[in-house]
Amino acid sequence: MRDRARELDAADPLAAFRDRFLPAPGVVAYLDGNSLGRPVAGVADRLDAFVREEWAGRLIRGWTEPAGSGGWMRWPEEVGDRIAAAALGAAPGQTVLADSTTVLLYKLVRAAVDHDPGRREIVLDTDNFPTDRYVAEGIAAERGARLRWIETDPAAGITADQVAAAVGPDTALVLLSHVAYRSGWIADAAAITAIAHDAGALVLWDLSHSVGSVELALDAWGVDLAVGCTYKYLNGGPGSPAFGYVRHGLHDRLRQPIQGWMGGHDPFAMGPGYTPAAGVRSLVSGTPPILAAVPLLAGLELLEEAGITAVRAKSRALTAYALDLVDAWLPGVELVSPRDPDRRGGHLTIRGSGFRDVLGALWERGVIPDYREPDGIRLGLAPLSTSFTEVHDGLAVLRELVPGGPS
Amino acid sequence: MRDRARELDAADPLAAFRDRFLPAPGVVAYLDGNSLGRPVAGVADRLDAFVREEWAGRLIRGWTEPAGSGGWMRWPEEVGDRIAAAALGAAPGQTVLADSTTVLLYKLVRAAVDHDPGRREIVLDTDNFPTDRYVAEGIAAERGARLRWIETDPAAGITADQVAAAVGPDTALVLLSHVAYRSGWIADAAAITAIAHDAGALVLWDLSHSVGSVELALDAWGVDLAVGCTYKYLNGGPGSPAFGYVRHGLHDRLRQPIQGWMGGHDPFAMGPGYTPAAGVRSLVSGTPPILAAVPLLAGLELLEEAGITAVRAKSRALTAYALDLVDAWLPGVELVSPRDPDRRGGHLTIRGSGFRDVLGALWERGVIPDYREPDGIRLGLAPLSTSFTEVHDGLAVLRELVPGGPS
Numbered sequence: 001m002r003d004r005a006r007e008l009d010a011a012d013p014l015a016a017f018r019d020r021f022l023p024a025p026g027v028v029a030y031l032d033g034n035s036l037g038r039p040v041a042g043v044a045d046r047l048d049a050f051v052r053e054e055w056a057g058r059l060i061r062g063w064t065e066p067a068g069s070g071g072w073m074r075w076p077e078e079v080g081d082r083i084a085a086a087a088l089g090a091a092p093g094q095t096v097l098a099d100s101t102t103v104l105l106y107k108l109v110r111a112a113v114d115h116d117p118g119r120r121e122i123v124l125d126t127d128n129f130p131t132d133r134y135v136a137e138g139i140a141a142e143r144g145a146r147l148r149w150i151e152t153d154p155a156a157g158i159t160a161d162q163v164a165a166a167v168g169p170d171t172a173l174v175l176l177s178h179v180a181y182r183s184g185w186i187a188d189a190a191a192i193t194a195i196a197h198d199a200g201a202l203v204l205w206d207l208s209h210s211v212g213s214v215e216l217a218l219d220a221w222g223v224d225l226a227v228g229c230t231y232k233y234l235n236g237g238p239g240s241p242a243f244g245y246v247r248h249g250l251h252d253r254l255r256q257p258i259q260g261w262m263g264g265h266d267p268f269a270m271g272p273g274y275t276p277a278a279g280v281r282s283l284v285s286g287t288p289p290i291l292a293a294v295p296l297l298a299g300l301e302l303l304e305e306a307g308i309t310a311v312r313a314k315s316r317a318l319t320a321y322a323l324d325l326v327d328a329w330l331p332g333v334e335l336v337s338p339r340d341p342d343r344r345g346g347h348l349t350i351r352g353s354g355f356r357d358v359l360g361a362l363w364e365r366g367v368i369p370d371y372r373e374p375d376g377i378r379l380g381l382a383p384l385s386t387s388f389t390e391v392h393d394g395l396a397v398l399r400e401l402v403p404g405g406p407s
Numbered sequence: 408m409r410d411r412a413r414e415l416d417a418a419d420p421l422a423a424f425r426d427r428f429l430p431a432p433g434v435v436a437y438l439d440g441n442s443l444g445r446p447v448a449g450v451a452d453r454l455d456a457f458v459r460e461e462w463a464g465r466l467i468r469g470w471t472e473p474a475g476s477g478g479w480m481r482w483p484e485e486v487g488d489r490i491a492a493a494a495l496g497a498a499p500g501q502t503v504l505a506d507s508t509t510v511l512l513y514k515l516v517r518a519a520v521d522h523d524p525g526r527r528e529i530v531l532d533t534d535n536f537p538t539d540r541y542v543a544e545g546i547a548a549e550r551g552a553r554l555r556w557i558e559t560d561p562a563a564g565i566t567a568d569q570v571a572a573a574v575g576p577d578t579a580l581v582l583l584s585h586v587a588y589r590s591g592w593i594a595d596a597a598a599i600t601a602i603a604h605d606a607g608a609l610v611l612w613d614l615s616h617s618v619g620s621v622e623l624a625l626d627a628w629g630v631d632l633a634v635g636c637t638y639k640y641l642n643g644g645p646g647s648p649a650f651g652y653v654r655h656g657l658h659d660r661l662r663q664p665i666q667g668w669m670g671g672h673d674p675f676a677m678g679p680g681y682t683p684a685a686g687v688r689s690l691v692s693g694t695p696p697i698l699a700a701v702p703l704l705a706g707l708e709l710l711e712e713a714g715i716t717a718v719r720a721k722s723r724a725l726t727a728y729a730l731d732l733v734d735a736w737l738p739g740v741e742l743v744s745p746r747d748p749d750r751r752g753g754h755l756t757i758r759g760s761g762f763r764d765v766l767g768a769l770w771e772r773g774v775i776p777d778y779r780e781p782d783g784i785r786l787g788l789a790p791l792s793t794s795f796t797e798v799h800d801g802l803a804v805l806r807e808l809v810p811g812g813p814s
Contacts, residue, residue, distance in 0.1 A: 035467050289647075291647065
């Protein structure tokens with residue numbers, strides 16, 4: 001099987017990208033790029049240059065200069081537009097970098113629930129990521145809205161039919177993850193968005209496990225709202241800022257609740273009352289996270305160079321190869337991810353009794369997937385930084401460690 | 408006058424700290440450390456080490472290892488406790504690093520307004536920083552609360568008598584800045600906090616212009632809530648995360664509205680409903696900003712080494728010296744800051760007609776204060792990175808440029 005991995009690596013048009021990440025000494029296989037992406041090699045130099053030239057050199061002038069560029073003040077939109085072009089299938093002027101995914105979720109769910117007092121229901125699914133569910137629960141309680149839960153079968157994912165059966169004239173918002181954090185199931189965003197719209201509802205897609213891994217077409221799908229994180233496949237670093245998307249046509253109709261000076265129409269006027277900025281900028285509240293965005297720029301450059309279509313093609317090949325190994329080597333485990341490659345995102349989850357105990361041994365051997373309750377080992381295969389040989393070597397160690405495997 | 412500056416520098420026990428910041432080529436005088444602090448020299452190396460060793464080397468393991476330390480998961484509290492010890496006069500367990508100042512203001516003002524449905528008024532002053540006012544306006548509108556405005560004379564600041572006249576049985580929260588962003592006026596936090604408490608209200612102090620510059624004693628003053636930013640006197644870098652403080656005794660009584668997985672009691676259980684973490688951790692919502700906190704650690708080390716008492720003593724001396732120069736050289740300008748050193752924070756604002764036009768010329772000459780409407784030049788004198796000679800040289804250029812000055 002290792003020969004097969006070597007052949008796949010030799011034929012991989014993106015293989016050379018793997019050498020453009022910083023080394024991870026002692027790591028045999030990093031299989032958790034969907035939780036924390038590896039740093040691009042240029043990140044340290046880029047941070048060094050930023051600190052010495054931009055921060056130390058320009059000091060407060062960095063916020064507004066060079067004149068014409070708008071300086072750091074424009075980074076939320078500029079970085080947002082780059083994410084949109086490289087990964088979201090979205091035209092400029094609809095995306096900003098800001099806050100954390102959770103805070104952006106709060107702002108956008110609130111905006112959606114508040115925009116039509118006649119609609120009091122949020123449709124979401126039981127397998128959505130915890131923070132999405134917790135944010136929605138809190139907002140439902142405070143705004144007198146109801147949650148309408150779709151029971152998800154993690155292995156089957158959320159379907160258009162389920163959403164069609166759940167929405168109605170009382171639906172304010174359909175809140176779903178595009179790629180499910182456990183199973184890797186890709187929801188049919190185009191169909192589900194259309195179903196939500198037919199019911200008069202807005203839709204918010206959490207793209208945290210999609211962005212930089214699968215192809216997205218927010219504009220073409222007619223998506224209303226989206227959020228996502230940048231520390232997974234975009235390699236922004238631990239706790240890097242999130243992005244939020246609000247489609248053209250909604251900027252004047254929706255209002256997010258955290259009114260901050262940096263989302264106002266003229267921050268330095270410091271006037272008596274808040275007037276939101278035009279466009280998606282009003283999604284910003286506090287001072288934008290400038291230094292924290294620097295590593296992300298390096299990650300975006302790699303994605304821009306590789307192109308999301310090639311990234312997605314490699315992602316499919318990586319998960320298909322991993323599935324072949326699981327089938328051959330781990331017959332007793334349960335696959336909690338779709339076999340259909342069109343419905344399968346960039347990661348796979350396999351379940352087996354005792355997997356919780358296996359994780360520590362894997363880490364000691366330099367094989368690093370992550371673990372999700374219950375008994376799930378999640379294999380996140382970041383296309384730009386993961387080789388087929390790495391997948392082979394990691395799963396070979398897992399095969400040794402699972403009960404009943406070779407020792 | 409320059410001899411006097413040199414004498415003051417020679418006698419300054421903190422003078423050597425200035426050399427521990429990265430150079431700013433071409434900058435004659437940086438007089439805006441209260442807006443964006445300069446980077447400590449070690450920041451670039453520290454970021455480099457973090458990226459190579461922590462992020463690239465530990466990868467996802469960084470969140471939970473080394474075992475016992477809690478890894479990055481504990482950074483919000485650990486960095487918060489360091490800020491508390493070095494700068495806030497606060498015991499551990501009450502402070503977290505998170506979000507932006509604006510987002511933390513939203514969370515804490517909401518928590519305060521929601522905690523007693525019988526109290527529907529927020530007391531604040533017209534000269535508070537815009538984002539504080541905008542957040543309060545938004546919350547008042549959404550929660551059916553009222554804003555009770557105290558009209559501030561910027562040169563006189565907010566007084567205990569004014570607050571006493573404004574609070575009453577309907578006051579939920581008194582929301583003020585400890586050091587006013589324009590005038591530098593230091594409010595009497597102990598007296599005002601006691602007045603708020605006598606009325607049964609909570610108090611929230613915005614410490615953005617205080618922290619790392621003036622001495623604070625949150626615990627001794629009985630302060631309920633506080634927020635502040637870390638990119639000014641704490642040298643955290645552009646857009647670095649903010650901190651929030653909630654005193655012991657309130658953790659179980661207050662609930663902030665942005666329910667996120669990282670503020671839950673067991674984030675990786677990923678269970679069906681949100682249960683807040685014990686203590687101040689529940690103020691956290693999304694994934695903590697780890698990389699963005701790294702420069703701050705370097706800034707905190709300098710403050711810990713110098714000690715806030717010495718920092719405050721130098722701050723008083725710097726502003727006193729600057730005042731002497733303003734009096735001697737700029738007789739036509741208006742001082743919008745207190746002459747009383749006990750009521751004067753780390754920055755001075757002076758007003759003069761045409762100051763808006765002077766700013767560009769100052770910047771061209773390498774003298775960098777900032778500007779606040781109307782006609783205000785604000786001189787922020789960060790004690791660890793500013794010399795008396797620098798103050799002299801900067802104001803000498805201003806003297807040349809103001810209408811009627813020597814040319």
